[in-house]
Amino acid sequence: MLRIGLTGGIAAGKSVVARRLADRGAVLVDSDVLARAAVAPGSDGLAAVVAAFGPEILDADGSLDRPALGRLVFADAAARERLNAIVHPRVGAAAAALIGGAPEGAVVVEDIPLLVETGQAPRFHLVVVVDAPDTLRIDRMVDRRGMERADAERRIAAQASRHDRLRAADAVLVNDRGVEELLAATDTLWETRIVPYRDNLAGGRPADRGVARPTAGLAGTLGLLDRVRAKLDAVLPPGCRVLPEEGPQGAPGAVREDARDDVREDRVRAAVRVVVPPAADPAAASDAVTRAGFPPDGPTGAGGTPSTASHRAADPAVDVTVTVVPEPASA
Ligand SMILES: CC(C)(COP(=O)(O)OP(=O)(O)OC[C@H]1O[C@@H](n2cnc3c(N)ncnc32)[C@H](O)[C@@H]1O)[C@@H](O)C(=O)NCCC(=O)NCCS
Numbered sequence: 001m002l003r004i005g006l007t008g009g010i011a012a013g014k015s016v017v018a019r020r021l022a023d024r025g026a027v028l029v030d031s032d033v034l035a036r037a038a039v040a041p042g043s044d045g046l047a048a049v050v051a052a053f054g055p056e057i058l059d060a061d062g063s064l065d066r067p068a069l070g071r072l073v074f075a076d077a078a079a080r081e082r083l084n085a086i087v088h089p090r091v092g093a094a095a096a097a098l099i100g101g102a103p104e105g106a107v108v109v110e111d112i113p114l115l116v117e118t119g120q121a122p123r124f125h126l127v128v129v130v131d132a133p134d135t136l137r138i139d140r141m142v143d144r145r146g147m148e149r150a151d152a153e154r155r156i157a158a159q160a161s162r163h164d165r166l167r168a169a170d171a172v173l174v175n176d177r178g179v180e181e182l183l184a185a186t187d188t189l190w191e192t193r194i195v196p197y198r199d200n201l202a203g204g205r206p207a208d209r210g211v212a213r214p215t216a217g218l219a220g221t222l223g224l225l226d227r228v229r230a231k232l233d234a235v236l237p238p239g240c241r242v243l244p245e246e247g248p249q250g251a252p253g254a255v256r257e258d259a260r261d262d263v264r265e266d267r268v269r270a271a272v273r274v275v276v277p278p279a280a281d282p283a284a285a286s287d288a289v290t291r292a293g294f295p296p297d298g299p300t301g302a303g304g305t306p307s308t309a310s311h312r313a314a315d316p317a318v319d320v321t322v323t324v325v326p327e328p329a330s331a
């Protein structure tokens with residue numbers, strides 16, 4: 001199963017991308033839909049919201065007055081926290097149930113507006129960020145959703161900055177032109193990256209070396225090394241350390257945050273070493289590395305000590321090597 005986290009600021013165009021990915025065959029799990037279900041009439045979630053915010057947050061028919069609650073929570077960070085604490089765990093449980101029912105070889109896309117804010121990026125094979133300038137997003141909210149400009153600005157202020165979201169992105173879809181362009185970029189992402197990534201994971205093999213890399217705009221832009229380390233840290237047994245390899249590909253700073261197209265190679269290459277402490281099992285560490293999206297690249301022990309395992313990314317857009325080594329016994 002290839003797990004994709006789809007995110008973007010409000011009105012960036014996530015729903016457009018999500019629908020297209022579902023049309024192409026992905027299993028879609030929509031957090032906004034689950035968040036609505038979590039506070040549906042008669043739910044324990046709605047009872048908890050009423051307990052926290054009072055009955056004046058209900059409509060005459062007993063359902064949640066969403067505009068009223070929105071006005072309240074987007075003007076008050078503490079109130080927003082209280083609402084999030086009620087809704088987010090329920091959304092998480094409902095999402096887990098849906099994902100548990102997805103077929104083994106599926107591409108599962110979780111559309112999560114607050115993916116970065118809630119620190120969930122590392123649990124995905126691929127984080128896809130739909131990005132658009134704030135001014136464009138405000139115009140869309142005002143023109144298409146009839147929102148007051150000040151309300152739109154407050155919602156943007158309640159979310160992660162564009163910069164923080166882009167740091168978490170493995171792939172970026174820029175939505176600053178028409179919907180047709182966004183759909184075409186989504187199709188290219190599906191065909192050149194998602195499908196081969198899914199097939200590589202299912203086959204337990206890394207991406208082919210030397211295949212054409214997906215084109216500009218589809219690779220993440222910032223901090224590849226950090227993203228790889230976070231994905232590995234999220235799954236490795238306790239005590240394992242993820243270190244950048246020495247040398248130009250893995251050295252700290254080699255992934256240039258100001259990288260532009262002319263130095264794109266820096267953005268798509270990284271090399272890390274997983275050091276497994278004596279208390280942990282190197283085979284379990286290798287399995288975890290595989291699950292995170294880095295299958296074995298040849299048999300364990302090839303070219304190193306007997307228990308050294310080489311892994312490489314199944315994602316065809318990046319060239320990431322992960323070497324799993326037992327910690328040398330201390331003298
Ligand atoms: C405050 C509520 C009632 C307002 O409802 P409304 O129908 O006006 O908006 P809707 O739910 O369609 O959300 C629209 C967009 O607002 C943004 N947004 C919603 N909740 C939040 C939040 N807690 N923090 C930041 N942005 C948010 C997202 O970009 C979302 O896609 C509602 O958004 C809500 O219950 N929010 C808390 C749950 C939540 O975090 N949902 C987001 C995904 S889990």
Ligand SMILES: Nc1ncnc2c1ncn2[C@@H]1O[C@H](COP(=O)(O)OP(=O)(O)OP(=O)(O)O)[C@@H](O)[C@H]1O
Pocket residue numbers: 008009010011012013014015016017032113140144175176177178179182
């Ligand atoms: N490139 C575009 N040009 C014009 N309108 C667009 C474009 N992309 C999206 N839209 C419109 O802007 C609005 C917001 O898009 P969409 O609903 O996909 O955003 P979203 O990221 O899912 O928002 P939310 O966070 O509120 O769920 C929609 O009305 C959509 O049709």
